[in-house]
Amino acid sequence: MVKLHVFNLGNLKLDANLLVQERSVSTLDNPSAENYMVEFPVPAFLLETDKGLILFDTGCHPDAMKPEEEGGRWPHAFQRRVPWDGDETKTVMYNLEKLGIKNDDIDTIVLSHMHNDHAGCVEFFPKARFVVAQDEFSCSLRAYAQHRYMSSYIWKDTDVWTKMKLNWDLIEKEDGDICLAPGVTALNLGPGHAAGMIALKVDLANYGPVIIASDCLYNKLNYEKLIGPGICFDSIGWKRTAKRIRKIANETGAEVWFGHDAEQFATIKSGIGEYYD
Ligand SMILES: [Zn+2]
Numbered sequence: 001m002v003k004l005h006v007f008n009l010g011n012l013k014l015d016a017n018l019l020v021q022e023r024s025v026s027t028l029d030n031p032s033a034e035n036y037m038v039e040f041p042v043p044a045f046l047l048e049t050d051k052g053l054i055l056f057d058t059g060c061h062p063d064a065m066k067p068e069e070e071g072g073r074w075p076h077a078f079q080r081r082v083p084w085d086g087d088e089t090k091t092v093m094y095n096l097e098k099l100g101i102k103n104d105d106i107d108t109i110v111l112s113h114m115h116n117d118h119a120g121c122v123e124f125f126p127k128a129r130f131v132v133a134q135d136e137f138s139c140s141l142r143a144y145a146q147h148r149y150m151s152s153y154i155w156k157d158t159d160v161w162t163k164m165k166l167n168w169d170l171i172e173k174e175d176g177d178i179c180l181a182p183g184v185t186a187l188n189l190g191p192g193h194a195a196g197m198i199a200l201k202v203d204l205a206n207y208g209p210v211i212i213a214s215d216c217l218y219n220k221l222n223y224e225k226l227i228g229p230g231i232c233f234d235s236i237g238w239k240r241t242a243k244r245i246r247k248i249a250n251e252t253g254a255e256v257w258f259g260h261d262a263e264q265f266a267t268i269k270s271g272i273g274e275y276y277d
Contacts, residue, residue: 006045042117073157128167135191136195193229
């Protein structure tokens with residue numbers, strides 16, 4: 001039987017147009033439409049399964065927002081663009097410790113994709129098997145090799161984990177969906193928001209099925225109106241991804257949990273020690 005814990009890893013802020021395309025567009029009638037930032041949560045998920053402990057996403061690095069000269073991971077301009085309000089208590093490591101779980105106890109880590117708020121703590125899990133889309137892995141390494149400091153693939157994070165001997169289980173497009181444990185399926189969705197996206201379908205015996213969409217769908221507006229995000233690697237792929245999640249949700253009655261939806265997140269149990277089963 002699967003138990004699902006939701007971790008609350010603080011909040012990010014970002015221009016609203018980057019979450020949902022064309023939120024504010026200037027027109028002749030409104031020639032100076034206003035831009036504004038919105039705040040949204042950063043979650044990660046721990047699953048207790050028959051095949052061991054699975055972590056879905058790893059949040060931001062605890063030093064993400066430190067001044068760069070003091071070892072801060074995110075470049076100053078990036079910190080101003082996507083500020084995170086977290087600290088070491090808003091990390092997966094802190095949440096695991098509170099549950100009495102050591103980092104090395106985690107068997108598998110699935111990365112929905114490798115952006116700043118999902119792959120920030122890879123380096124803390126040297127014993128885990130990392131499941132990630134091959135195209136996404138390549139994309140993050142390309143950003144690293146090209147020294148793209150303003151990229152969502154954080155250069156300093158990548159610089160640390162590329163020097164480690166981690167166990168990367170790279171999933172190709174042709175591999176299809178992957179059963180990770182009874183009741184836990186990695187939905188191999190291909191390019192969309194990023195170059196290779198993975199969502200998780202979790203069949204909970206009591207609660208029912210849930211699709212943890214991560215950034216395949218930032219929020220309800222993306223899902224219901226099929227309006228893509230402003231940050232998008234492949235807009236056609238994004239729509240295909242969103243429609244596939246809709247189809248699975250319709251066929252199975254699964255609840256869809258969005259990647260960064262403040263309103264929905266407030267309705268999801270995320271206290272330490274709380275869980276769904
Ligand atoms: Zn994200």
